[in-house]
Amino acid sequence: MDSEPVGPIERQAVVSPTGLPFSMKIVVAGGYAVGKTTLVGTISEIEPLTTEADITVESLGIDFPGEVTTKTGTTVAMDFGRITLGPDMVLYLFGTPGQDRFLFLWDELVRGAVGGIVLVDTRRIEDCFPAVDYFEHLGIPFVVAVNLFNGVYRHHPREVREALSVPANVPVVLCDARNRLHVKETLVLLVEGALRRAQMAGVAV
Amino acid sequence: MSDRDQFGLDGSADVVPIELARRTVVRPYMLTRGRTSSSLGVFALHAPLLALITTDQLGRNATPEDRKIIELCQTPTSVAEVSARMSTPVGVLRVLVGDLVDARMVTVREVEDRADHRDVRLLERLLEGIRGL
Numbered sequence: 001m002d003s004e005p006v007g008p009i010e011r012q013a014v015v016s017p018t019g020l021p022f023s024m025k026i027v028v029a030g031g032y033a034v035g036k037t038t039l040v041g042t043i044s045e046i047e048p049l050t051t052e053a054d055i056t057v058e059s060l061g062i063d064f065p066g067e068v069t070t071k072t073g074t075t076v077a078m079d080f081g082r083i084t085l086g087p088d089m090v091l092y093l094f095g096t097p098g099q100d101r102f103l104f105l106w107d108e109l110v111r112g113a114v115g116g117i118v119l120v121d122t123r124r125i126e127d128c129f130p131a132v133d134y135f136e137h138l139g140i141p142f143v144v145a146v147n148l149f150n151g152v153y154r155h156h157p158r159e160v161r162e163a164l165s166v167p168a169n170v171p172v173v174l175c176d177a178r179n180r181l182h183v184k185e186t187l188v189l190l191v192e193g194a195l196r197r198a199q200m201a202g203v204a205v
Numbered sequence: 206m207s208d209r210d211q212f213g214l215d216g217s218a219d220v221v222p223i224e225l226a227r228r229t230v231v232r233p234y235m236l237t238r239g240r241t242s243s244s245l246g247v248f249a250l251h252a253p254l255l256a257l258i259t260t261d262q263l264g265r266n267a268t269p270e271d272r273k274i275i276e277l278c279q280t281p282t283s284v285a286e287v288s289a290r291m292s293t294p295v296g297v298l299r300v301l302v303g304d305l306v307d308a309r310m311v312t313v314r315e316v317e318d319r320a321d322h323r324d325v326r327l328l329e330r331l332l333e334g335i336r337g338l
Contacts (some may be wrong), residue, residue, distance in 0.1 A: 022330075024322065038239070083335075108250070112321070113322060198323045198324065
């Protein structure tokens with residue numbers, strides 16, 4: 001990929017060498033009960049499913065209490081949905097476990113992710129700080145989506161941007177998690193950003 | 206309606222590792238004979254699996270779990286999805302799937318090391334796909 005020039009794009013299905021579809025992942029983060037699973041369910045072609053991820057010693061921080069001697073510490077439930085984009089590509093949306101104490105699980109969730117959506121409830125803006133910090137720190141493309149509850153928002157996206165002090169290249173948008181078009185547009189913004197970044201990286205190489 | 210009720214576990218039973226006990230009576234890692242990792246490494250949550258055989262082709266000594274995995278993976282299905290549909294923790298499933306991959310009954314498209322998520326062509330395809338929703 002590195003040496004390939006960014007040229008005219010063939011508008012055809014990309015073929016995976018194994019015959020299996022390419023699988024892409026986007027992570028939906030934010031505070032507890034901010035509407036992550038709602039957002040996933042709005043655009044997913046399946047009812048959101050729940051999987052239990054095991055927290056193993058390798059994926060734990062060294063000071064995670066009480067789990068040093070066991071290989072299989074605990075399990076954390078994660079909700080996710082699926083969107084089939086064609087025979088050649090499937091997109092998975094994973095909701096991060098809500099509480100900060102599961103931040104260490106994000107490493108697994110975020111590995112290989114195209115990017116993240118940070119969902120914000122303006123009544124509890126601070127709940128999304130860990131997610132914003134996390135994506136910023138790891139340099140993962142993300143957008144901030146201000147969830148509209150019952151169609152109302154209490155803070156303008158500009159105010160949310162100031163409160164979060166996110167860089168100018170991070171979009172801050174209004175997004176009713178129940179509105180399919182809103183969710184779709186938010187995904188488009190995210191992938192556009194990820195694509196721009198990948199193109200720039202390709203040029204730099 | 207919860208699994209806890211089903212097994213008569215009311216939150217007070219703090220000696221019971223609820224997370225492990227509530228789904229099945231058999232502890233999940235019994236299924237893997239205590240192994241917690243696969244010889245093939247870690248499959249990503251969104252890595253697609255595909256069965257290379259049908260359930261009819263499974264031997265008589267195949268476990269119900271193997272049978273279920275083969276059944277679910279007749280079309281490409283992700284690790285997370287098989288885990289969810291079997292109510293089996295991802296870590297356990299990875300070991301079971303690893304065995305089936307070893308036995309050439311299932312193939313996996315490993316996604317972790319491939320940097321598909323930074324591949325311009327794939328991102329363009331993804332964007333096109335989402336716009337078309």
